[in-house]
Amino acid sequence: MDQAHNPLAGIDDPTAHQLRLLLTLAEELHFGRAASKLHLTQPALSQQIRSLEDRLGVELFHRTSRRVELTAAGQAVLVAARNVVDAADYLRNIVRRMTSGSERLRLGVCESFAAVPPARGVIAALTDPNPVPGPDVRVLDRLTDLLSALESGEIDAAFTHLPVPEHLHSEPLSIEPRMVCVSSDDPLAGRTSVCLADLADHRVISLVPPTFRAGHDFWAANPRPDGTPVRFAAHQGSSFQSVLSTVSLGGVIVFVPAVTATLYPRPDLHYLHVEDLTECTFGVVWNPRNPVQAKITALRAGVNSYRARSSNEYISNSKLAG
Numbered sequence: 001m002d003q004a005h006n007p008l009a010g011i012d013d014p015t016a017h018q019l020r021l022l023l024t025l026a027e028e029l030h031f032g033r034a035a036s037k038l039h040l041t042q043p044a045l046s047q048q049i050r051s052l053e054d055r056l057g058v059e060l061f062h063r064t065s066r067r068v069e070l071t072a073a074g075q076a077v078l079v080a081a082r083n084v085v086d087a088a089d090y091l092r093n094i095v096r097r098m099t100s101g102s103e104r105l106r107l108g109v110c111e112s113f114a115a116v117p118p119a120r121g122v123i124a125a126l127t128d129p130n131p132v133p134g135p136d137v138r139v140l141d142r143l144t145d146l147l148s149a150l151e152s153g154e155i156d157a158a159f160t161h162l163p164v165p166e167h168l169h170s171e172p173l174s175i176e177p178r179m180v181c182v183s184s185d186d187p188l189a190g191r192t193s194v195c196l197a198d199l200a201d202h203r204v205i206s207l208v209p210p211t212f213r214a215g216h217d218f219w220a221a222n223p224r225p226d227g228t229p230v231r232f233a234a235h236q237g238s239s240f241q242s243v244l245s246t247v248s249l250g251g252v253i254v255f256v257p258a259v260t261a262t263l264y265p266r267p268d269l270h271y272l273h274v275e276d277l278t279e280c281t282f283g284v285v286w287n288p289r290n291p292v293q294a295k296i297t298a299l300r301a302g303v304n305s306y307r308a309r310s311s312n313e314y315i316s317n318s319k320l321a322g
Helices: 016-028 029-040 042-056 071-100 117-127 143-152 213-218 240-248 259-263 293-321
Strands: 061-063 068-070 106-110 134-141 155-163 169-176 176-182 252-257 269-274 280-286
Touching: 016 042, 016 143, 029 042, 068 071, 071 143, 106 143, 117 155, 117 169, 117 280, 117 293, 134 143, 143 155, 155 293, 169 213, 169 269, 169 293, 176 240, 176 259, 240 269, 252 259
Parallel strands: 106 134, 106 155
Antiparallel strands: 061 068, 155 280, 169 280, 176 252, 176 269
């Protein structure tokens, strides 16, 4: 295209650094707070924003002595700026991982289910044949933390209950029932099992931030078999432990993997089988975009080794039982 007819010909591309400054100022809407958060002086931040506006040829912020507001152009630029910054972060993580010299497989697992046997079995299978170094296991608080760490490249794979977002690859390790957790004071606590219809008047509590929609609905059994949408609690829990504690106070319920009853036995909680609720799957997941495929190959080998061991143990126990 001829430069005279190209409206962008005189515009220099903004840097990822400038876009980071834009995002922070858009979040704070205050030059002083944003500058402090970015470890810059206020004049330096103002100069960088002015430079960014000059490069783009638009005013991004309305500035007065009392307030800072995004312009319509600033609002329109935010989404693209976030995409560029995320891409820069992803690129930086790729380079860091490929130049760090570390060959260790980084595995994540939620604190709530770090003791689940399949997770420990796969970790053992990855560790036993390789005395040094074994996998780098990182215990995180929530499923959303695991998914974020996978997306950013902080970990290579994660143990979690499915489902997970479709773009992630998953390998199932075990299947178990889903149960409902109620307060020990709930009228249903005296029963051994219930149907979903018995829970129609109970509100369901979920974690914050909520997982992706399919996962959120799966763990809320939403909608119910008759098409009725679930009624959610007015508030959400910040961690799995806080969810259980909220349930113990009464008024709300939560659906959990059956292993929860073993991992979290509490006198103020009661776990019930749900006769018409489908099972859930525990597995290992990873991002197929992982640039170090040797790590994923090692992970697959560990999974296969765990499965072989589990099968042999089952056969041995069956023979002993016979």
